[in-house]
Amino acid sequence: MVIDEARLCLTSARVATLATARSSGEIDLVPITFAVAGNQLVSVVDHKPKTTPHLRRLENITGNPRVTVLAHSYEEEWNRLWWVRVRGTARTTASGPDHRDAVRLMVDKYPQLVDTPPTGPVIILEIDEWLGWTARQSGS
Amino acid sequence: MVIDEARLCLTSARVATLATARSSGEIDLVPITFAVAGNQLVSVVDHKPKTTPHLRRLENITGNPRVTVLAHSYEEEWNRLWWVRVRGTARTTASGPDHRDAVRLMVDKYPQLVDTPPTGPVIILEIDEWLGWTARQSGS
Numbered sequence: 395m396v397i398d399e400a401r402l403c404l405t406s407a408r409v410a411t412l413a414t415a416r417s418s419g420e421i422d423l424v425p426i427t428f429a430v431a432g433n434q435l436v437s438v439v440d441h442k443p444k445t446t447p448h449l450r451r452l453e454n455i456t457g458n459p460r461v462t463v464l465a466h467s468y469e470e471e472w473n474r475l476w477w478v479r480v481r482g483t484a485r486t487t488a489s490g491p492d493h494r495d496a497v498r499l500m501v502d503k504y505p506q507l508v509d510t511p512p513t514g515p516v517i518i519l520e521i522d523e524w525l526g527w528t529a530r531q532s533g534s
Numbered sequence: 535m536v537i538d539e540a541r542l543c544l545t546s547a548r549v550a551t552l553a554t555a556r557s558s559g560e561i562d563l564v565p566i567t568f569a570v571a572g573n574q575l576v577s578v579v580d581h582k583p584k585t586t587p588h589l590r591r592l593e594n595i596t597g598n599p600r601v602t603v604l605a606h607s608y609e610e611e612w613n614r615l616w617w618v619r620v621r622g623t624a625r626t627t628a629s630g631p632d633h634r635d636a637v638r639l640m641v642d643k644y645p646q647l648v649d650t651p652p653t654g655p656v657i658i659l660e661i662d663e664w665l666g667w668t669a670r671q672s673g674s
Binding site: 460477 | 543546547551553555559560561562563564565598600602603604606608610612615617619621646
């Protein structure tokens, strides 16, 4: 999959999996809603009460900003499968212009957020590595 | 989500994301088909030709057997979301009774494999940590 196709697949995906590492080395995985603009991927912790595992992602990023995100499709027709994996350095912010821009991107993408835009911290990932795969192109 | 519900959700999921760590600490993510039996999760590298990133998971597990797997649902109705995350110690094997049992579990679950059962190495994860979440129970 060429990078333009990977970009299109990731941008149009509705959900992805965010991987962050604890200081112990254990990997935390959580599904995220997200938006992509250029080489930035943003995600917002929503306004619903969260228990510890949900906020662990922020703590992990503070300790180790290298994160990986995977978006994929699944269908029972396996020759339609695809996935896109991106890697980069993330930061978190709870207010300011970057926060506002990220929330705007999220609200533009998800109608679910229009009435009550999220107010929690945002994660901003500067993507420096793209990798995409489709079953189609691998000749399955 | 109680453990029985997490087990049911994971067992019935058709796809999950496998996270393994490189020796450099970078996290590799890949979607996997898999089957669950008791506290074991198995996945088989299929018979299609794979390029390096796809087999990286095996190399990573040899170097660091601690892996994390996430299964989740996505629907636009966000109060139906759920995810299950498991962690454990993985090993890989290319033949023998464990390999045969894992392939059988996979073929039982996926009709796509019946005609050409996978012959590649299997990953066997001994799950020692279950965590499940539903939007429903968190009062969204």
